[in-house]
Amino acid sequence: MNVLLLAGNKTDVISGLKKAFSENRFSKVTYLNIARLNLITKGTKTYVKDSGLNIDDYDAVYMRVKLSFAPFVEPLMDELADKSIYTQIKRGSYYINSNEPLQLITLSQAGVKLAKTAIVADPRQINSMVDNFSYPVIFKSFKGLEKTQAIVLESKKQLSSQIDSLRSKVNCVVVREFIDAPLQQCAVIGDNVFCIERRMTDNGLQELSKGRFVKLSREEKKTVINAAQVCGCDIATVKMAKGHVTEVIPDIKFKVFNKKFSEDFYSLVAENFAKKIGEKK
Amino acid sequence: MNAAKTRKKKKPNGQLQTSLLIIGSRKYKKATVKALLEEARKLFDVVLFVPISKIKIVCDKGETKLLYKGTDLTKFDACYPRFSINDFVFKEAVLKILDKSDIYVPVSLLAYQISNHKYYTVKELSHAGVPTLVSSLFTSPEAAQESINEFGFPIVLKLISGFAGKGVMLIHDKKELKSILDTVTLYEEFISAQKFIEGVNSDYRYWVIGKKVIAAKRTGKKGEWRANISRGGSAAVLKPDPYMKAIALDASRVLKMDISAVDFIETPTGPAIIEVNFMPGPFKDYLGNEVPKAMVEHLHAVVKRRNMVKGISAEVKELIEKFGKSVKTSSSAE
Structure with missing residues (x-):
């Protein structure tokens, strides 16, 4: 089996994955910087080009490219899917996961439990809704896909004040009820789920490395895997509090999870890839 | 519901x-x-x-x-x-x-995402056998070389999210290309490239509204290689060419858009689509209210058809409630 590791700059994570794939029945493991690729469409065919690269040589591609590359990755993923080349993130998912409001709607429509959430283009629309929330709330503003602010607001007065004080132009605002419970940050690799619980401290949310391992109930595990699948990810981080999903990120913090669980998460990924390729054949 | x-x-x-x-x-x-x-x-x-x-x-x-x-x-x-x-x-x-x-x-959402991405549009249409121009997509100056090898100069570069002719550049040589690419990649833009078709500063716009097609030809102002009206060009209403009409209808079907505007240029091998517009302007100065009228008529026709189905269902339900499940259909009636 052959795998292509497609990413930005080469990092320790890429090196870790490369080693793990090589040790797990993958005879050809290649890293490539996505900036080198060209997609050329001629007639009914599209060619994925980099000098010397033949994409058809690969059974799988591990995609570790930042979400802002969605406009390049999405057409590329079409090609990979058409060639039955496995990726851990499905086509359409870069668009979903790069746009937080779109991700929330996608999760909500799929029946994934979320905290009460309001999304608006004009922040002033929130003024008429301040009485509808239980406080505290989390307030996030976006300019394009970029999050410009994320803060916790304790009262209606603070929320109204926050809206009035927005200085720079924002395109979208998300207000979500804050769930008063520890945040469960889960690494999902196929059907495997590993959870680190992070508590609120006087200095804010505990660092991931200081959180504690928790075993999820069957129901919670199902919620987490479902959330990842709804967002098109076989490998993801799902954040949850009291059974309410707050975010899905199509990547995991390998170093922290490796240390916390004394597991080799790189190997788990490689094994998952091998399993998925086997299922396709 | x-x-x-x-x-x-x-x-x-x-x-x-x-x-x-x-x-x-x-x-x-x-x-x-x-x-x-x-x-x-x-x-x-x-x-x-x-x-x-x-x-x-x-x-x-x-x-x-x-x-x-x-x-x-x-x-x-x-x-x-x-x-x-x-x-x-x-x-x-x-x-x-x-x-x-x-x-x-x-x-739909998918139509919005694809039609607003100049390269993705061409890719989807091309794969479906709809005539388009050979196009490429890349993110760095290093990757641009493959496109140059493919097309040669002059080359048309497009920022994939540009509209109304903005973000479309004509590049004549390697020096110009490097200068543009260095600026563009600074802002993490994505670039689509196409071969430049010489001697063409006009294009065709075909509005597709349901099964109805309205056509116009746009000509760029003197010295301008782009035909956009917003860049000083002009338009003339046409009778839709049957071949281009068929291509436009096909393109809209492929992208799952019941309302769109398909832009073509003439190439040595025939007309080719350059883009499909999600939010087409109506060219009011040339077409009056013809485009908005057609849009609304289409929307109304679809709603009427859907209401007929809902209406029938409601009537059948009423009959069943009144007479029970022994209501006979016309095919089984004596």
Whole structure:
């Protein structure tokens, strides 16, 4: 089996994955910087080009490219899917996961439990809704896909004040009820789920490395895997509090999870890839 | 949607009321909205224009609602979203909700994402056998070489999210290319490249509205290689060429757009599509209200057809309730 590791700059994570794939029945493991690729469409065919690269040589591609590359990755993923080349993130998912409001709607429509959430283009629309929330709330503003602010607001007065004080132009605002419970940050690799619980401290949310391992109930595990699948990810981080999903990120913090669980998460990924390729054949 | 929850009002003639929602951007060109609303009021019983800035999305207790002044907007029969690519974060969320609701929308979230991406449009159409230009997509100056090898100079570079001719550049040599690419990659833009077709500063716009096609030819002003009217070009109304009409209808079908505008250029091997527009302008100076009228007529025709089906279902249900399950259909009646 052959795998292509497609990413930005080469990092320790890429090196870790490369080693793990090589040790797990993958005879050809290649890293490539996505900036080198060209997609050329001629007639009914599209060619994925980099000098010397033949994409058809690969059974799988591990995609570790930042979400802002969605406009390049999405057409590329079409090609990979058409060639039955496995990726851990499905086509359409870069668009979903790069746009937080779109991700929330996608999760909500799929029946994934979320905290009460309001999304608006004009922040002033929130003024008429301040009485509808239980406080505290989390307030996030976006300019394009970029999050410009994320803060916790304790009262209606603070929320109204926050809206009035927005200085720079924002395109979208998300207000979500804050769930008063520890945040469960889960690494999902196929059907495997590993959870680190992070508590609120006087200095804010505990660092991931200081959180504690928790075993999820069957129901919670199902919620987490479902959330990842709804967002098109076989490998993801799902954040949850009291059974309410707050975010899905199509990547995991390998170093922290490796240390916390004394597991080799790189190997788990490689094994998952091998399993998925086997299922396709 | 549960019929009981969405009990529609009937008109005196027994037909169901029809309702149309138009959602537009904050900086919407008022003339086009005005024309759409004017035409819509002639056919629809209820017409509402909502600026996107006034919409609220609420996710609560497992439900996702699209609200304007407390009204659930998905209860309308049809919605025509007139969205530009600006401020797309919220617009994509709105389209996602419309996609999953019972409301008729002539364009989908996927159509919005693909048609606003110049390369992706060409790729989808090309794969379906619709004539387009050979095109490439890349993100760095290093990768540009493959495109140069493919097309040679001069080359047309397009920022994939540009519109109205903005972000489209004609590059004559390697030095110009390097200078442009260095600037563009500084802003993490994505670049599509195509071969430049010499001696062509005109193109064709074919509006596809359901099965109806309206055509115009655009010519760029002297010295301008792009044909956009917004860049000083002019237009002339045409009778649609049968071949180009067929291609335009095909393109809209491939992208799953019931309303679109397909832009072509002439090449040595025949007409080729260069882009498909999600939010086509109506060329009012040349076509008057013809395009908005056709759009509204299409929306109304679809709603009427859907209402007929709903109406029949409601009538059958009433008969069953009245006479029980022994109601015979015409095929089994003696």
